[in-house]
Amino acid sequence: MPSFSYRYACVRCATPQTWGAIRYRCHVCGQNLRIQRKANANAPSATDIVTAFQESETEGMWRYVALLPVEAHWGSRLRVGGTPLIDCGDDGGVRLRIKDEARNPSGSLKDRATELVLAIAKSVGCKGAVTASTGNAGASLACIAASQAMAATVVVPASTPLAKLAQIRAYGANVCEIGGTYDDAFEIAERMADDTLVCCRNTGVNPFTREGKKTCAYEIAEAMAWRVPDWVIVPTGDGNILSGIAAGFLDLFALGITSGIPRLMAAQADSSDSIARDWTAHDETMALPVSPTAVAPNTVADSLSVSRPRDHFAALHALRATRGTCVVVNDECIAAASRTLAQHFGLWYEPSTAAGYAALQMGVASGCIPSGADVVLLGTGSGLKSPQSFNGVAEPLAVLPDCRAPGDDGRLHRGTCP
Structure with a gap:
């Protein structure tokens, strides 16, 4: 099927930016970038696109590859998307x-973003990725990076819920906990991605x-x-x-x-x-x-x-x-x-x-x-x-009396509460 071509454009001033390497901010006004689909003579029709979706043998978000700014499925081991x-x-x-x-x-929904970010990162030669997170984005990066044998670093504020920290650590990511806020973590993660081999997954900026x-x-x-x-x-x-x-x-x-x-x-x-x-x-x-x-x-x-x-x-x-x-x-x-x-x-x-x-x-x-x-x-x-x-969130627990029934030996044995 014919494919689209793409370019970066600023979300605010609409200035086009060169396609190729991963870019994070507009070089004119400093705002975030968006991916702009370019119209061309080879672009597929609506019928072609829907047919491609229907004929796809892939489950999850990669069945929509015709509308994603990547050339092909990147061989994910995990099924991201396809949720009910x-x-x-x-x-x-x-x-x-x-x-x-x-x-x-x-x-979480964050897996959709991470899956595409890492597919792009891998295609341009990045060896690892970093993100700031209050939990979900970090767990997502750790999970999907682990499935691709990519290094992952997650910068989290000290207030991050323990369950989410446990998830991040379970997947083997490097966790940098800071005493500041999410906004502080965000700026630290951006600086860590100054290395061209490290992709910054920070929400919005990527x-x-x-x-x-x-x-x-x-x-x-x-x-x-x-x-x-x-x-x-x-x-x-x-x-x-x-x-x-x-x-x-x-x-x-x-x-x-x-x-x-x-x-x-x-x-x-x-x-x-x-x-x-x-x-x-x-x-x-x-x-x-x-x-x-x-x-x-x-x-x-x-x-x-x-x-x-x-x-x-x-x-x-x-x-x-x-x-x-x-x-x-x-x-x-x-x-x-x-x-x-x-x-x-x-x-x-x-x-x-x-x-x-x-x-x-x-x-x-x-x-x-x-x-x-x-x-x-x-x-x-x-x-x-x-x-x-x-x-x-929950109502207080109802405490039942200890339910016991006398046994044949005269001792009390645990019974079944009504």
Whole structure:
């Protein structure tokens, strides 16, 4: 099948940048880059692309290689993507489906980004990769790098949940724990990637993270027979999942594969709401802010805990392009939403997904999401990644009396509680 050609372009000033080596920032304004698909005479048609998807013998995200900026499947041992879209039926008057990204190899949506980043890194000769992380991106890098015999270094703040640290160490990555914040870790990881043989996987700054996350949108649309939902709820910290999901749906629409674009709802924790603040301040203006409003995060949703979102401009652009909105929720709402997801649907996710469900409930209550709407919630990661947060989510344990029954020998023997 004919293929596309690509180039880098700035997310803000649109300046094109030379394709080839991995690039991280615009050489004109310093903003993040995006991957731009170039139209050419040999580009495949929408029919060709969909046929290629259907005829692919590959499971997971690599069945969409026709729309990925790599030449071919890179021989992954792991199946990334191909996660189920769970139909939860009517929920408060809307038709709810949950995209269960906890089924990925390391248990989160971040595997889509890592899989593509490392495929690109390997193709240009990188021997290792580094990332900053509060847990999920680090576990993802450690997991997929291990499957490819690539060296991985993860820089984490001291507040990183122990379960996520255990995951990272289990895969054999080098862990650098620092006393500062995620933002401090981010800058340290960037400096570590000054070596041309080391790829920086940092969220947003590496433009291929967005490309990997696009595949989640492709899967949602394909699972719905190339129809798109009315709304997609996206738990949002750095903003990269938001910009990636938007880019995926915009791709499908531009290529004529779908006839519409869903509206996106960014769900943020109330102490980590930089994107929501800037969206509220600028959604009616033509100009989007270049730099994010700094906040002081303090939330149970560690995956959303970011003081300065690193894909800030692209996230705001995603909201504008999809006629989206932001909803901010507090930890009490997150805890209640986590209980509902687990106890009503049998789906235990980390608190970031619960933030998305809480945002959905607020959107329905306010009338922003109308009755009868088709809604997809991204289930971004497994609850097993943040078991410590369960203490703030679960009801107190019921303590039963010690159940004993007298035995023939006159002693008490353990019995069965009713």
